[in-house]
Amino acid sequence: MAIADTSEITLAELQLSGRNHSIPLEALRHDITPIGLHYLLTHFDIPEVDADTWQLEVGGLVEKQLTLSLADLQARPPLTMPVTLECAGNGRALIEPRPMSQPWLQGAVGTAEWTGTPLAPLLEEAGVAAEAKEIVFSGLDRGIQGDSEHAYERSLPVAEAMRDEILLAWAINGQPLPPQHGFPLRLIVPGWYGMTHVKWLRSIAAVAEAFTGWQQDVAYHVRESEDEQGEPVTRIKPRSLMVPPGIPEFLSRTRFLEPGPCEVEGRAWSGRAPISRVEFSDDGGETWADAKLGEPVGEFAWRGWSYGWNAAPGEYELCCRATDEAGSVQPLAPEWNWDGVCNNAVQRVQVVVRAAE
Amino acid sequence: MAIADTSEITLAELQLSGRNHSIPLEALRHDITPIGLHYLLTHFDIPEVDADTWQLEVGGLVEKQLTLSLADLQARPPLTMPVTLECAGNGRALIEPRPMSQPWLQGAVGTAEWTGTPLAPLLEEAGVAAEAKEIVFSGLDRGIQGDSEHAYERSLPVAEAMRDEILLAWAINGQPLPPQHGFPLRLIVPGWYGMTHVKWLRSIAAVAEAFTGWQQDVAYHVRESEDEQGEPVTRIKPRSLMVPPGIPEFLSRTRFLEPGPCEVEGRAWSGRAPISRVEFSDDGGETWADAKLGEPVGEFAWRGWSYGWNAAPGEYELCCRATDEAGSVQPLAPEWNWDGVCNNAVQRVQVVVRAAE
Numbered sequence: 001m002a003i004a005d006t007s008e009i010t011l012a013e014l015q016l017s018g019r020n021h022s023i024p025l026e027a028l029r030h031d032i033t034p035i036g037l038h039y040l041l042t043h044f045d046i047p048e049v050d051a052d053t054w055q056l057e058v059g060g061l062v063e064k065q066l067t068l069s070l071a072d073l074q075a076r077p078p079l080t081m082p083v084t085l086e087c088a089g090n091g092r093a094l095i096e097p098r099p100m101s102q103p104w105l106q107g108a109v110g111t112a113e114w115t116g117t118p119l120a121p122l123l124e125e126a127g128v129a130a131e132a133k134e135i136v137f138s139g140l141d142r143g144i145q146g147d148s149e150h151a152y153e154r155s156l157p158v159a160e161a162m163r164d165e166i167l168l169a170w171a172i173n174g175q176p177l178p179p180q181h182g183f184p185l186r187l188i189v190p191g192w193y194g195m196t197h198v199k200w201l202r203s204i205a206a207v208a209e210a211f212t213g214w215q216q217d218v219a220y221h222v223r224e225s226e227d228e229q230g231e232p233v234t235r236i237k238p239r240s241l242m243v244p245p246g247i248p249e250f251l252s253r254t255r256f257l258e259p260g261p262c263e264v265e266g267r268a269w270s271g272r273a274p275i276s277r278v279e280f281s282d283d284g285g286e287t288w289a290d291a292k293l294g295e296p297v298g299e300f301a302w303r304g305w306s307y308g309w310n311a312a313p314g315e316y317e318l319c320c321r322a323t324d325e326a327g328s329v330q331p332l333a334p335e336w337n338w339d340g341v342c343n344n345a346v347q348r349v350q351v352v353v354r355a356a357e
Numbered sequence: 358m359a360i361a362d363t364s365e366i367t368l369a370e371l372q373l374s375g376r377n378h379s380i381p382l383e384a385l386r387h388d389i390t391p392i393g394l395h396y397l398l399t400h401f402d403i404p405e406v407d408a409d410t411w412q413l414e415v416g417g418l419v420e421k422q423l424t425l426s427l428a429d430l431q432a433r434p435p436l437t438m439p440v441t442l443e444c445a446g447n448g449r450a451l452i453e454p455r456p457m458s459q460p461w462l463q464g465a466v467g468t469a470e471w472t473g474t475p476l477a478p479l480l481e482e483a484g485v486a487a488e489a490k491e492i493v494f495s496g497l498d499r500g501i502q503g504d505s506e507h508a509y510e511r512s513l514p515v516a517e518a519m520r521d522e523i524l525l526a527w528a529i530n531g532q533p534l535p536p537q538h539g540f541p542l543r544l545i546v547p548g549w550y551g552m553t554h555v556k557w558l559r560s561i562a563a564v565a566e567a568f569t570g571w572q573q574d575v576a577y578h579v580r581e582s583e584d585e586q587g588e589p590v591t592r593i594k595p596r597s598l599m600v601p602p603g604i605p606e607f608l609s610r611t612r613f614l615e616p617g618p619c620e621v622e623g624r625a626w627s628g629r630a631p632i633s634r635v636e637f638s639d640d641g642g643e644t645w646a647d648a649k650l651g652e653p654v655g656e657f658a659w660r661g662w663s664y665g666w667n668a669a670p671g672e673y674e675l676c677c678r679a680t681d682e683a684g685s686v687q688p689l690a691p692e693w694n695w696d697g698v699c700n701n702a703v704q705r706v707q708v709v710v711r712a713a714e
Contacts, residue, residue: 008365018379026402036393045383145607250502
């Protein structure tokens with residue numbers, strides 16, 4: 001990671017931005033994000049996997065090593081759950097100076113219905129040894145990052161990996177995983193940022209020491225400089241986003257609308273505690289009013305909100321901010337850190353309300 | 358449209374790049390691009406459409422106006438066809454100085470299997486008047502571009518609209534269109550650049566004069582300056598792309614591979630004539646060798662190619678270039694024009710072949 005010495009985006013960042021897909025904000029209208037609108041981050045390349053020969057290895061410090069085909073996994077008890085996933089780097093491109101990596105604005109989020117089988121019973125069957133400290137999840141995707149060649153791998157503490165809601169998922173929105181979402185099998189860790197949900201799983205291993213793979217030990221930390229270890233990124237901080245009202249100007253995406261009542265709608269989520277409040281502002285965050293909360297789409301998924309805005313002619317900066325039951329609230333401005341992670345600053349949408357005809 | 362006064366990408370372009378999705382080049386390996394990996398360009402917002410109340414109007418200079426529900430359309434003879442779609446702006450971000458719009462590198466392409474009903478019999482049923490010159494296709498998407506507020510609309514000459522292969526499509530890859538691909542109905546015009554394939558169709562109208570809507574008359578022209586009318590963009594120029602071999606470095610996307618035989622694979626297509634040749638270069642286009650051509654995926658779809666490259670240790674710039682039966686060949690460098698359209702310059706992939714161990 002390095003810090004950009006320009007306010008403008010480099011060609012390398014543009015390359016990443018083309019490969020890695022944001023949700024277009026109007027797609028927040030769907031409770032469940034359709035395939036192709038959910039955000040996507042692929043560190044390396046999407047691997048080519050033959051499901052007929054693919055196997056999952058469960059090993060390391062276990063009593064009994066397991067080798068499972070996709071059919072073996074699909075014969076286990078299935079569970080379907082809506083889960084909101086968000087990239088830890090969401091909002092990175094709005095941090096100044098800008099950390100050089102995937103330049104997300106605010107669309108690195110989506111909510112899908114994932115189907116799989118719970119991980120805990122599988123680990124119980126394998127018999128994780130008492131001395132095991134973490135479970136390491138390894139993907140088939142391989143590349144170079146931070147001068148280190150590695151497969152994409154992340155770990156979880158054993159207690160966290162044993163939580164009921166953690167899934168080995170083979171389907172999204174009722175369909176087999178498409179290649180980009182981790183075909184044939186991926187990890188789903190509800191509540192955690194996206195880097196945890198390892199795609200294209202090939203092995204799961206219990207280990208006695210804290211895992212020191214690059215994506216675990218170097219990347220995904222909140223830190224002030226490259227020399228510092230910092231705090232690991234874990235659960236999703238509260239965030240809210242609105243569907244920008246009105247119609248857009250193509251290049252600037254400034255919104256134009258007619259004067260009158262305008263129902264502004266959006267979504268809010270947190271991986272740390274349920275959302276307890278969403279507020280709306282039409283003056284760039286100077287003053288706030290409570291939005292109306294909808295029902296959560298699921299225990300680990302976003303909830304809708306709406307605000308009946310009376311749009312009078314003029315120019316506005318619309319904002320929304322979420323608070324969760326842990327009392328955490330979105331900041332007005334990004335909080336800088338070296339990796340550009342966990343920036344949950346409020347969204348700002350430029351709007352022009354036209355004069356009445 | 359304006360020309361960027363910087364070699365770096367602006368925040369407005371980054372916004373577009375997040376909304377509009379490229380195909381990750383490794384996905385060229387699929388004959389039919391999976392949903393979510395096909396390129397996407399949405400000028401304005403994806404509209405929300407209720408298929409139960411949605412209707413298609415067929416009118417203008419016709420003997421009999423038609424109003425059709427989705428069920429009416431789906432009761433007509435269906436046709437399924439693989440078609441390669443490419444955005445006319447593909448390659449825009451590699452043109453210097455850079456026209457300011459969606460900053461595509463080279464991934465604005467995809468091949469899907471579209472299912473719909475042919476347009477010509479529907480127009481025959483409506484009875485297009487002899488004085489009609491063009492057929493105008495109007496979408497439900499609305500916004501502002503070039504200081505003009507408009508719904509997205511494009512036209513085709515009557516003779517072109519009557520071609521057998523032109524479809525009103527309601528399905529992609531065997532599934533109902535997802536919102537981003539034009540739900541519930543879109544136009545498919547095999548061979549033409551993407552701007553022609555109007556999404557979220559609401560009406561089709563026969564008109565007596567050349568249509569002067571903004572997206573037809575102002576946008577999508579090859580011209581040297583803003584004052585010039587220029588030549589309208591129509592059919593896709595030949596292009597080839599390779600799946601970058603080896604593994605990537607995360608930020609630069611430079612490829613690393615081991616020495617030895619390496620089967621480089623890719624796709625080639627043209628909307629003007631069948632592809633007759635694909636060549637491969639490992640020295641930045643100084644010298645070329647013929648690649649082996651695979652079968653076309655369909656009459657209007659890309660064909661695979663491969664080249665058995667012997668990768669010796671060193672640094673390379675790999676290129677590929679396609680020629681079609683009309684004798685058109687990809688240029689080595691982009692050809693500048695004001696809109697940044699139809700840039701089919703050869704792809705360049707930076708590769709490091711490591712020393713043998």
